[in-house]
Amino acid sequence: MFRIKTYNQISVKGLNRFPRENYEVASDIGQPDAYMLRSHKLxxxxxxxxxKAVARAGAGVNNVPVADYTRKGVVVFNAPGANANAVKELVLAGMLLGSRGILPGMRYVQGLTDMTDAxxxxKLLEKEKSRFAGNEVLGKTLGVVGLGAIGSMIAETALALGMKVVGFDPALSVEAAWRLPNQVSRMENLQALLARSDFITLHVPAIDATRHLINGESLKSVKKGAVLLNFAREAIVDATAVVASLDAGQLGKYICDFPEPQLLNRDDVYAMPHIGASTEEAEENCAIMVADQLVDYxxxxxxxxxVNFPTVSLDRSSGTVARITFSNDNVSGVLGHVLSVLADNQVNVIDMVNKSRGETAYSIIDVAVAPSAAVIEAITAVDHVISVRVI
Known part of the structure; x- marks a missing residue:
């Protein structure tokens, strides 16, 4: 029986992926095998x-101490792309709000409470409506910073709206490149993208390299009057620098999902209450994805x-009696030493896979006989082995 401890409100559709005959799932479980959470900080x-594992039902994992868990052999899962459509739709809404006088116009109308004659x-609105005229997005240039699951979907939607799209992503993977529409023009650096774009949308993770990616220096390159959209992470944008750019008349509007006190009471800032992935569908998709990943692990x-272990999968071979998995520091000789332990104890290996990611390596070994407690103890004692499981 596996025990899953949940934090936050997890979609029932995700929780139902755990077979009740093999899993106990609750928020008050002691000695759990895994955590499943959304925004709870660990x-x-x-x-x-x-x-053994932590599953974050969302894309970011900044609420999880990933480095510490990696050193303890705990796999940290997330749900990349599961909430992409929800974020994409809100970015689109933000872009349209930023191009037209929709919000100011609505606020103006709601203020006409003294009028009783329709x-x-x-007549008054016909006279005043020009105050809220804006521009169409057709023919404008959208700059997408970060061309992963969300960024590529937004690029595709913008192209369908008749926009030009430029993109910048220094860490673009082969998989992401295949997803990307070929009409997207790749920029060599952030400054070139900022200088060309009427709208800039950010879709990079919050890591040390991206902290305050948008800052006073980078904003010097922004096209005058451009609209900056941040539905990725608060830390990516230096809000003080954004306010300065808005005050100087360089940046036209800032539309974000991360309100800060200095951004309030400004007509040129539209701040939403962190609702990018808060749709029923996105929460269901994220919960289902990470639940399935936990079950398989x-x-x-x-x-x-x-986010911290390599992608590793091995179908169970015929004749397999047990499966041994272990993680270790990614140094030479560890796998050979483990295989020697198995050979010395007459534990025949049927199939195996070994992969690494950064400083961590992970192996799955199918064996023909169940390893004894002494064998597992010997594997655990191998230098640089972090954790061992028998399935």
Whole structure:
């Protein structure tokens, strides 16, 4: 019986992916095998030795101490792309709000509470509507910073709206490149993208390299009057620099999902209450994805969509009696030493796979006989081995 401890409100459709005959799922479980959460912060919480995996039902994992968990052999999963459509739609809404006088116009109308004559109101609005005229997005240039799952979807939608799209992503993967529409023009650097774009949308992770990616220096390159959209992470944008650019008349508007006190009460800032991925569909998709990943890992040792372990999958071979998985520091000789332990104890290996990611390596080994406790203890004692499981 596997025990899953949940934090936050997890979609029932995700929780239902755990077969009840093999899983106990609750928010108050002791000695859990895995955590499943959304926004709950784990940094200050002690990690039980029983925890083998943590699944974040969303894309970002800044609420999880990934480096610490990696050193303990705990796999951290996320759900890349599961909430992409929800974010894409909100970015599109933000772009349209930024191009037309929709919000100012609506606020103006709601302020006409003293008027009681509909005809008089109609005449007034006909006279005043030019104050809220804006521009169409057709023919404008959208700059997409970060061309992953969300960025590529937004690029495709913008092209369908008749926009020109330029993109910048220094870490563009082969998989992401295949997803990207060929009409997207790749920019060599951020400054070139900022200088060409009427709208800029950010879709990069919050890591040390992207902290305050948009800052006072980079904003010097922005096209005058451009609209900056941030539905990625708060830390990517230096809000103080944005305010300065808005005050100087360089940046036209800032539309974001991360309100800060200095951004309030400004007509040129539209701040939303962090609702980018807050749709029923997105929450369901994220919960289902990470639940399936947890089941496959706990039952088979397979790893998919981990932020700290390599992607590893192995079908069970005929004749397999047990499966051994282990993680280790990515140094030479560890796998050979483990295989020697198995050979010395007459544990025949049927099939195996070994992969690494950064400083971490992970192996799955199918064997023909169940390893004894002494064999597992010997593997655990191998230098640089971090964690061992028998499935």
């Amino acid at each position: 940094h200050d919480e002690a990690l039980p030795a029983t925890v 005809e008089e109101m109609s 706990l039952e088979n040792g397979n790893v998919l969509n981990s």
